[in-house]
Amino acid sequence: MYDVIVIGAGPTGAAAAKALADSGLKILIVERMKLPRYKSCSGVLIKKSMDLVNQYFGKDVPASAMCTPTDNHGMILTDDKGKEYVFEQEGLNVWRSSFDNWLTQNAAEAGAELRDCTSAITCEQSADHITLRLHSDKTYTEQARYVIDCEGVTSVIKRKALGTSPEFITTFQTFNEGNVKLDPHYFYAYLQPELSEYDAWFNVKDEMLVLGVAVRDTSKMPHYYDNFIRYMTEEHGLAITKTMKKECWLMPRIRSGCNIDYGIGRLFFAGEAAGFLNPMGEGISAGMESGHAVALSVIEHFEAPASVLNDYKKRTEMLRVYMRRQWHFAAGMSETFGEMRASL
Numbered sequence: 001m002y003d004v005i006v007i008g009a010g011p012t013g014a015a016a017a018k019a020l021a022d023s024g025l026k027i028l029i030v031e032r033m034k035l036p037r038y039k040s041c042s043g044v045l046i047k048k049s050m051d052l053v054n055q056y057f058g059k060d061v062p063a064s065a066m067c068t069p070t071d072n073h074g075m076i077l078t079d080d081k082g083k084e085y086v087f088e089q090e091g092l093n094v095w096r097s098s099f100d101n102w103l104t105q106n107a108a109e110a111g112a113e114l115r116d117c118t119s120a121i122t123c124e125q126s127a128d129h130i131t132l133r134l135h136s137d138k139t140y141t142e143q144a145r146y147v148i149d150c151e152g153v154t155s156v157i158k159r160k161a162l163g164t165s166p167e168f169i170t171t172f173q174t175f176n177e178g179n180v181k182l183d184p185h186y187f188y189a190y191l192q193p194e195l196s197e198y199d200a201w202f203n204v205k206d207e208m209l210v211l212g213v214a215v216r217d218t219s220k221m222p223h224y225y226d227n228f229i230r231y232m233t234e235e236h237g238l239a240i241t242k243t244m245k246k247e248c249w250l251m252p253r254i255r256s257g258c259n260i261d262y263g264i265g266r267l268f269f270a271g272e273a274a275g276f277l278n279p280m281g282e283g284i285s286a287g288m289e290s291g292h293a294v295a296l297s298v299i300e301h302f303e304a305p306a307s308v309l310n311d312y313k314k315r316t317e318m319l320r321v322y323m324r325r326q327w328h329f330a331a332g333m334s335e336t337f338g339e340m341r342a343s344l
């Protein structure tokens with residue numbers, strides 16, 4: 001019997017597992033991919049994420065997790081009318097595989113047992129524990145007093161437990177060799193409706209030009225991506241000489257009110273699985289903060305699942321206010337996010 005099983009070795013699961021292991025509880029982390037695992041991402045750690053890493057892991061992000069240019073200077077946002085805004089902020093440029101693996105190894109060093117290539121399939125709740133069905137080279141079960149589901153956007157366990165079907169935004173991004181007349185130290189986001197159904201973005205990672213668009217209707221992806229490439233060529237002198245990689249991923253679609261699924265019984269959700277995600281796809285800070293918060297709630301109210309739930313809600317109240325404010329701000333920048341005006 002584990003005290004807590006954490007599903008998913010992303011920033012959310014790592015932050016939860018580190019706090020739980022530090023408190024001396026018996027923890028198992030299960031991750032369906034082989035570590036270090038790939039995650040499609042712009043890999044921008046905003047200042048808040050950098051501070052949370054320091055606070056929860058007691059260390060700075062190591063150089064081995066970074067890509068060039070290592071320093072991110074903030075975001076340059078173009079609104080739906082084509083007006084540009086510069087938001088200066090200290091940040092870092094990381095590869096998610098190395099960054100997330102480093103976080104997870106820190107949790108393991110604190111005492112959490114780690115099993116990669118292991119998927120959580122179903123969970124069954126009893127009065128005083130949860131039975132989790134896992135699959136690696138065989139299917140078997142493990143038991144725990146609590147399960148913290150940090151599965152990210154796909155959240156199979158959450159969907160089965162709540163019977164809900166989440167809405168997704170599909171992202172498409174390419175990694176290219178070439179040139180562009182933009183400062184590589186910034187993350188660029190574009191909200192013009194002709195460029196995407198959500199946002200379009202550009203940043204630089206190890207000299208590769210990363211260009212992406214987000215859509216609701218996947219059949220329109222090539223149309224928006226072509227528009228975006230044409231726009232970047234005309235406005236910023238983009239010249240691609242070689243496309244090295246193309247990838248599609250998912251993000252949760254956040255709706256007005258920024259509803260969060262906190263948990264049910266002894267099963268709790270954190271990070272993207274719970275619905276925490278800020279505009280322009282910034283989710284690492286909210287993931288780590290919610291993962292850490294639910295861990296502290298479990299530690300403090302170990303014998304009372306209902307108190308864990310209430311305490312988790314309280315601990316993440318400010319995080320939710322922050323998230324609502326951010327989405328409300330995005331609504332002021334683009335009609336795409338118009339419904340989020342009601343978020344405050």
Ligand SMILES: Cc1cc2nc3c(=O)[nH]c(=O)nc-3n(C[C@H](O)[C@H](O)[C@H](O)COP(=O)(O)OP(=O)(O)OC[C@H]3O[C@@H](n4cnc5c(N)ncnc54)[C@H](O)[C@@H]3O)c2cc1C
Nearest residue numbers: 008010011012032041042043044120151152271272283284
């Ligand atoms: C294109 C793109 C760009 C982004 N750019 C940024 C950015 O620059 N900065 C930023 O802050 N955020 C960014 N994000 C958002 C960020 O990646 C996510 O919000 C963040 O990864 C959420 O962390 P998480 O730990 O909740 O989930 P994840 O990082 O997705 O981790 C979940 C883990 O759970 C594992 N898992 C899933 N199901 C199971 C299962 N059943 N059993 C076992 N393991 C399972 C997965 O393999 C995964 O490793 C971006 C997202 C996208 C799609």
